Amino acid sequence: MIRVILVDDERLVRSGLRMILDSAEDVEVVGEAGDGAEAVELAARVEPDVALLDIRMPGTDGLTAAAALADLPRPPKVVLLTTFDLDEYVHRALRAGAVGFLLKDTPPRDLIAAVRTIAEGNAMLAPSITKRMLERFAASGTGAAAAAAQRLSVLSERERDVLVAVAKGMSNAEAGRGLGMREATVKAHVSSILAKLGLSNRVQAAILAHDAGWA
Amino acid sequence: MIRVILVDDERLVRSGLRMILDSAEDVEVVGEAGDGAEAVELAARVEPDVALLDIRMPGTDGLTAAAALADLPRPPKVVLLTTFDLDEYVHRALRAGAVGFLLKDTPPRDLIAAVRTIAEGNAMLAPSITKRMLERFAASGTGAAAAAAQRLSVLSERERDVLVAVAKGMSNAEAGRGLGMREATVKAHVSSILAKLGLSNRVQAAILAHDAGWA
DNA sequence: CGGGGCCGCCCCGGCTGGCGGCGGCCCGTG
DNA sequence: CACGGGCCGCCGCCAGCCGGGGCGGCCCCG
DSSP: OEEEEEEOSOHHHHHHHHHHHHTSTTEEEEEEESSHHHHHHHHHHHOOSEEEEESOOSSSOHHHHHHHHHTSSSOOEEEEEESSOOHHHHHHHHHTTOOEEEETTOOHHHHHHHHHHHHTTOOEEOHHHHHHHHHHHHHSSHHHHHHHHHHHTTSOHHHHHHHHHHHTTOOHHHHHHHHTSOHHHHHHHHHHHHHHHTOSSHHHHHHHHHHTTOO | OEEEEEEOSOHHHHHHHHHHHHTSTTEEEEEEESSHHHHHHHHHHHOOSEEEEESOOSSSOHHHHHHHHHTSSSOOEEEEEESSOOHHHHHHHHHTTOSEEEETTOOHHHHHHHHHHHHTTOOEEOHHHHHHHHHHHHHHTHHHHHHHHHHHTTSOHHHHHHHHHHHTTOOHHHHHHHHTSOHHHHHHHHHHHHHHHTOSSHHHHHHHHHHTTOO
């Protein structure tokens, strides 16, 4: 059962959301709050899996509340709900650790699906927001990552596994346990990686992998 | 009516997709291709709204084809379809201009919804990919960098110098030459750094420094 | 003067990286 | 088909580097 709390200053909106979510058998609305401060207090008490927050609220707004919720001992997955998908909101929300951002015109079926997706540990954005994120993503910042990924393309399958482990800061022995091979084998792979990439030690390899987004 | 082409080297997969999509009244499959080259030729002829491409194909793969499709006079919206959501694929795909990236285990209902979303000019990613994009997004801002810098603030001046050298992939001896101190001294500083930061080896320290923008 | 923090150095056990070697798989060739 | 070469994954050995602990000198501050 997915436990959800609803946070919106308008009682009517909360009722509507509750009706939609209660129609799903695996979702249970376990509390409601009218502003951000109440939301944090409520979440601390009932420890929900998911918190649906309106952004615009009197008093503590949804973005501030999202950051506060992230500091709870057992933080809920935070989804922000708004009428307008302003870029600035989206940025602040994601920075605050939100894993969902939906528009209030989302169809009921999609809202339920989104809650399930979030509860499973994944993320869900409104399609229009996804599009703008992709544009930003494609436009900026991927240069170094792409170059790194290119260099790493010469590695074999097993070497990639080993490199990921190395890039996480594991020792050869730890990597061996994680990948089900002897430490001696891990070391051989590491040597091969260094040779193929023209590097001289594992730190350089780890950073390259890090740049490529492998860890 | 949304006009779609299917590109996959396995006829069975294409048939399955066609059956799913044909069950939607507003979607029409107007062509199929077995590899990337065929796909480009087909798209140029039938000018579909959406192209569903498998990534792994013999000959011209889906990523290469996606880039070629973007150069057509009336380019289709490109959606990539794959079994594994490797970061490297996602990066290349989005840079190639794809507006969708789905896993082959996507439920039929969601696939149809995704096609509609794409056709409307929005974007659609598999939830697991959305999540990783968000993590990267939140980290790319000064979020993680600030957290890393915070942790590094306990280091002394000389320890910072040593950490920068380590983060560049230098050995202790090299760092010693660069900083004008004995290798033994560098090693002592590295030990102190690891102790202060609660890490167990230099790779972890290097990555932390890297995240903080020190190298 | 005593104590704490920082810097520099040495010794030692364990880990890392280089080298050689083994078997299995794929593929082009005779 | 046989066979040989290349690549991959796997392993053992050895020199050298890394990380931990301990020691002394310097400066600052109480």
